[in-house]
Amino acid sequence: xxxxxxxxxxxxxxxxxxxxxxxxxxxxxxxxxxxxxxxxxxxxxxxxxxxxxxxxxxxxxxxxxxxxxxxxxxxxxxxxxxxxxxxxxxxxxxxxxxxxxxxxxxxxxxxxxxxxxxxxxxxxxxxxxxxxxxxxxxxxxxxxxxxxxxxxxxxxxxxxxxxxxxxxxxxxxxxxxxxxxxxxxxxxxxxxxxxxxxxxxxxxxxxxxxxxxx
Numbered sequence: 001x002x003x004x005x006x007x008x009x010x011x012x013x014x015x016x017x018x019x020x021x022x023x024x025x026x027x028x029x030x031x032x033x034x035x036x037x038x039x040x041x042x043x044x045x046x047x048x049x050x051x052x053x054x055x056x057x058x059x060x061x062x063x064x065x066x067x068x069x070x071x072x073x074x075x076x077x078x079x080x081x082x083x084x085x086x087x088x089x090x091x092x093x094x095x096x097x098x099x100x101x102x103x104x105x106x107x108x109x110x111x112x113x114x115x116x117x118x119x120x121x122x123x124x125x126x127x128x129x130x131x132x133x134x135x136x137x138x139x140x141x142x143x144x145x146x147x148x149x150x151x152x153x154x155x156x157x158x159x160x161x162x163x164x165x166x167x168x169x170x171x172x173x174x175x176x177x178x179x180x181x182x183x184x185x186x187x188x189x190x191x192x193x194x195x196x197x198x199x200x201x202x203x204x205x206x207x208x209x210x211x212x213x214x
Contacts, residue, residue, distance in 0.1 A: 005034055007109050010027050010104070024141075034065040035076075039083055039120040045084040060095070127212065146200065154166065
C-alpha cells in the first residue's frame, strides 16, 4: 500500500463534490497525517467522484484503518485517495462499502499526489453503481445553497397557503398576471430548478432581509 502524507481534506456528505475554491471558513477540515492512494482507470473516476457506489468487502479490508489524522488517536476507518492521473478525490466509505463523504484536494496538493501516482499500476476495483448523479448545475456552492433555501421557502408558503407572500415573490420574478396560486407556485418551482439566475439571487436577498427585520 502506497501512502500520501500531510494533506488537508474537506469531507462533505452531500451529493455535490465541493471544489477547493468553494471551501468555507465554516467547514470542518481534516489535517491528514497519512492516507492510502489507489490509481484507477479514468472510466471509473466519474463514478467515484459523482455517483453513489458500493465497493466490495475485500477492498474495504485493504484500506481499513490506514488513514490517520494528526488529531490524537484519530482514524478514519475506511478512506483513501483515488487518482487517474488527471484528478484526485478522497472518499470515505461506511463499514458496508457505501460512499458516505468525498473531498477534493487543494490544487498544489492534488498536483503532488498525481506526480506520486505516476509510478503506480492501475487497480480494477469491484463496485456497484447504486445511483448515478449526472446532474451538473454549473452553480457555485453558494448558489446551490440559495436555490435550496428558496425551494424550501416556497414549499413552506405553498403548504401554509400564504397567497400574499408567494404572489409577491412570484411577481418579483415574472411580474403580474392572472395565474392561480397553484399555477404560480408550479411555475416558480420549475423555473427556479432549471433557470437559477440573477432574479433568484435578488429574491434570496429579499427573503433573508424580510426575516432579519422581524
